[in-house]
Structure formats: C-alpha cells, structure tokens
Amino acid sequence: MNLTxxxxxxxxxxxxxxxxxxxxxHAAGNTVLICGRDAAKLxxxxxxxxxxxxxxxxxxxxxxxxxxxxxxFAAAPQLSMLLNNAGIQRTVNVFETEEPWATTANEIxxxxxxxxxxxxxxxxRWHAQQHSGPVVINVSSGLGFVPLARVPVYSATKAAVHSFxxxxxxxxxxxxxxxxxxxxxxxxxxxxGTDHSFGVPxxxxxxxxxxxxxxxxxxxxYGFSAKVSQASRTELDASFKQLxx
Ligand SMILES: NC(=O)c1ccc[n+]([C@@H]2O[C@H](COP(=O)([O-])OP(=O)(O)OC[C@H]3O[C@@H](n4cnc5c(N)ncnc54)[C@H](OP(=O)(O)O)[C@@H]3O)[C@@H](O)[C@H]2O)c1
Numbered sequence: 001m002n003l004t005x006x007x008x009x010x011x012x013x014x015x016x017x018x019x020x021x022x023x024x025x026h027a028a029g030n031t032v033l034i035c036g037r038d039a040a041k042l043x044x045x046x047x048x049x050x051x052x053x054x055x056x057x058x059x060x061x062x063x064x065x066x067x068x069x070x071x072x073f074a075a076a077p078q079l080s081m082l083l084n085n086a087g088i089q090r091t092v093n094v095f096e097t098e099e100p101w102a103t104t105a106n107e108i109x110x111x112x113x114x115x116x117x118x119x120x121x122x123x124x125r126w127h128a129q130q131h132s133g134p135v136v137i138n139v140s141s142g143l144g145f146v147p148l149a150r151v152p153v154y155s156a157t158k159a160a161v162h163s164f165x166x167x168x169x170x171x172x173x174x175x176x177x178x179x180x181x182x183x184x185x186x187x188x189x190x191x192x193g194t195d196h197s198f199g200v201p202x203x204x205x206x207x208x209x210x211x212x213x214x215x216x217x218x219x220x221x222y223g224f225s226a227k228v229s230q231a232s233r234t235e236l237d238a239s240f241k242q243l244x245x
Contacts, residue, residue, distance in 0.1 A: 001135065001178070001213055001214060001216050003025070003028050003030065003210065003213055003214050004028055004029045004030065005029065005030065006025070006030045006031070006080045006081045006135070007030065007031040007032075007033070007076045007078050007079045007080050007081065008022075008025050008030055008031065008032050008033065008079075008080070008081040008082075008083055009033045009034075009035075009068075009069075009072045009076075009079055009081070009082050009083065009122075010022050010025070010032060010033070010034050010035075010083040010085055011034075011035055011036075011059050011068075011083070011084055011085050011086035011114065011118070012034075012035070012036055012059075012085045012086030012087065013032070013034025013035065013036060013042075013045065013054075013085070014034065014036035014038055014041030014042045014044075014045055014054075015036070015038075015041055015189070015190060016187075016189035016190060016191060016202070017085060017139070017184060017187060017189060017202065017205070017206065017209075018034065018036075018083075018085040018086070019034075019041075019045055020202050020203065020205070020206035021083065021085070021206055021209060021210070022034050022045065022049065022052070023048075023049065023206075024206055024207070024210045025210075026049045026051070026052060028210075031051070031053075031076055031078075032049070032051075032052055032053070033052075033053040033054070033055070033072050033075060033076060033079075034052065034053070034054055034055075035054065035055045035056070035057040035059070035068055035086075036054075036056070036057070036086070037056065037057070037058050038056075039056045042054035042055075042056060053075050053076070055068060055071050055072075057071075059086050059109075059110060059114035059118070060106050060109040060110045060113075060114065061109075062113075062117060065114060065117050065118055065121065066121065068118070069118065069121040069122065069125070073125055077129075079122070079125075079134075080131065080133065080134050080135065081134065081135040081136075081137065082118060082119060082122045082134075082135070082136050082137065083137045083139070084114065084115035084118055084119065084136070084137065084138045084139060084161075085139045085182075086110060086114060087110060087111050087139065087154075087191070088106075088107055088110050088111065088154075088191075088192070089151050089154040089191050089192035089194075090103075090107055090151065090153065090154060090192065091150050091151055091192065091194070092104070092150075092151070092152060092153060093150075094152055104153055107153050107154065107157065108153065108157055111154065111157035111158065111161065112157040112160050112161060112164075115138050115161055115164070116164055119136050119138075119168065122134070122136065123136075123177065126177065131176065132176050133176050133178070134176065134177050134178070135177070135178045135179075135180065136168065136177060136178070136179050136180070137180040137181070137182060137213075138161050138164070138165045138168075138179075138180075138181050138182070139161070139181075139182045139184065140158045140159075140161040140162045140165065140181055140182070140183050141154075141155075141158035141161075141183065141184055141225070142183060142184065142185045142186075142221075142224050142225030142228050142229070143155045143158050144158030144159040144160075144161060144162045144183070145159070145162070145183075145225070145228040145229050145231070145236065146228045146231075146236055146239045146240050146243055147159070147240065147244075148243055148244065149244045150244075151192070154192075161181075162181065162183070165179060165181045169218065178218075179218070180213070180217070180218055180219070180220065181218070181219050181220065182209060182220045183219060183220065183221040183222075183225040183226075183229050184205065184222065184225060185199070185200060185205075185221075185222050185223040185224035185225040185226075186198060186199035186200065186224065187199040187200050187202055187205045188200065188201055188202050189202060200222065200223060205222060208222055209222075227239075
C-alpha cells in the first residue's frame with residue numbers, strides 16, 4: 001500500500017498504539033486526523049506533530065461518531081483511510097459485578113459499535129465521492145481469537161471486530177475499498193490501566209505494523225497474535241488453557 005499520500009482518520013490517537021501509528025504516518029508524509037476523549041493528550045500530540053488535526057470526541061456515542069465524520073470530511077475531503085483503533089479493556093467478574101449495565105454497554109459501544117458505525121459512515125461518503133482507493137483498518141486483538149477470561153466483554157468485542165472485518169472484506173471484494181485488520185498481541189501501553197509491561201515494546205510493534213501495512217498484508221499479526229490467528233481449534237483450546245490457567 002502507498003503509505004505516503006493518505007489522509008487518515010485514526011480514532012484513539014492520543015496515546016498508545018494509536019499515537020505511535022499517528023507519529024509514523026505523519027513522519028511518512030500523510031495527513032493525519034486523530035480523536036480521543038482527553039483534550040490534553042490530543043494537544044500534546046498536536047504540539048509535537050505539525051499539521052496534525054485533532055477533535056475531542058467520545059466514539060461511544062452515535063451522534064459523536066456522526067459529528068466526527070462530518071468534521072473529518074469537512075477538514076479533509078480527500079480522506080482516504082479510516083483506522084478504527086480506539087478501545088478500552090475492563091476486568092469484569094460477570095457474576096460478582098454490581099456495575100450498572102451502562103458500564104458494560106459503553107465498553108461494547110467503544111470497541112464494537114464505533115468501528116462498525118464509523119465504517120458505514122465512511123463507506124457512504126466514499127461511495128458518493130466515487131473514491132478510487134479508500135482503506136478501512138480495524139484493530140482487533142489476539143484475545144479475539146483466544147479469550148482472556150478476566151476481560152470477557154473486551155475479548156468478545158474483539159472477536160466480533162474480527163468477524164465484522166472478515167464480512168466487510170468479503171462484501172467489498174471487487175470494490176475499490178481495501179479492508180485490513182491489525183491484530184495486536186500484548187503491547188506495552190496503558191490499555192485497561194493494568195500493567196502491560198510484559199507486552200511487546202510499543203515502538204518495535206508500531207514499526208512492524210507500518211512495514212506490514214506497506215507490504216499490503218490484509219491481516220497484520222505479530223508474535224502471539226500471529227500464532228493464534230492461524231491456529232486450529234485444538235491449538236486454540238490449548239492456548240485458552242495456558243492463558244487462563
Ligand atoms: N496494548 C495491547 O496489549 C493491545 C492488544 C490487543 C489489542 N489492542 C488494541 O489496540 C487499540 C489501542 O489500544 P492501546 O493499547 O494503544 O491502549 P491505550 O493506550 O489505552 O489507547 C487507547 C486509545 O483509545 C482512546 N479511546 C478510548 N475510549 C475512547 C472513546 N470512547 N472515544 C474516543 N477515543 C477513545 C483513548 O483516548 P482517550 O482516553 O483520550 O479517549 C486512547 O488514546 C485498542 O483497540 C486495543 O483494544 C491493544
């Protein structure tokens with residue numbers, strides 16, 4: 001894929017994998033737009049990356065998603081790539097939790113509803129524009145293939161993102177739209193507010209994603225996620241036991 005003249009809308013670009021990819025896409029000469037809930041993180045990114053466009057936006061809310069797409073296409077009508085990266089990960093005991101349903105619904109909305117809705121909104125725009133080569137990139141997880149039981153809703157949303165991305169790719173075969181899935185393994189970020197220091201170093205991981213994007217891989221996996229995304233059912237069951245003890 002040509003990774004020098006894209007105009008990219010990347011959700012959750014203020015930190016972690018999203019910020020690392022935004023930095024690399026920016027350095028490669030692409031126009032980059034990012035969103036997130038935390039204005040300070042977005043501002044810090046904008047100060048370091050000249051020309052970066054930012055919007056404070058909560059992708060859990062459908063009207064906010066519509067506002068995001070209106071803003072992005074107004075700011076950059078040539079928008080060519082949607083990178084659905086924003087995500088949260090919550091530890092939940094489904095039997096013992098006394099959280100209100102809204103807390104779980106919010107996790108599902110950020111991780112699953114947002115990429116589905118934002119994809120549909122962009123596809124409509126690109127169809128109307130007769131765009132010659134747009135790209136949708138969804139970020140799933142190795143845990144979408146092998147659930148980590150202590151993050152059950154997260155794991156389920158990531159399995160659904162993988163499933164949706166497969167269907168999307170099939171439906172859009174023969175259209176100009178490319179559909180790519182990034183399947184991270186554990187990466188050292190602040191995801192879930194838990195210690196992810198056991199994960200792959202962020203810079204090493206983001207460099208690999210950029211190389212695989214440039215090489216045109218439709219599924220971008222690494223380490224653990226490369227293993228489980230190709231595993232047989234027997235191997236997946238063994239990985240589940242190993243992961244969950
Ligand atoms: N790190 C890993 O081990 C790992 C493994 C597999 C998959 N992933 C996936 O990789 C993606 C990035 O995660 P990360 O590890 O980089 O975690 P991170 O550092 O916590 O980044 C997540 C980003 O999403 C944004 N975000 C969260 N909720 C949002 C909302 N409602 N609206 C807009 N933005 C929102 C956050 O910004 P604000 O807080 O400012 O909103 C943040 O910038 C996620 O989809 C995650 O599931 C990560």
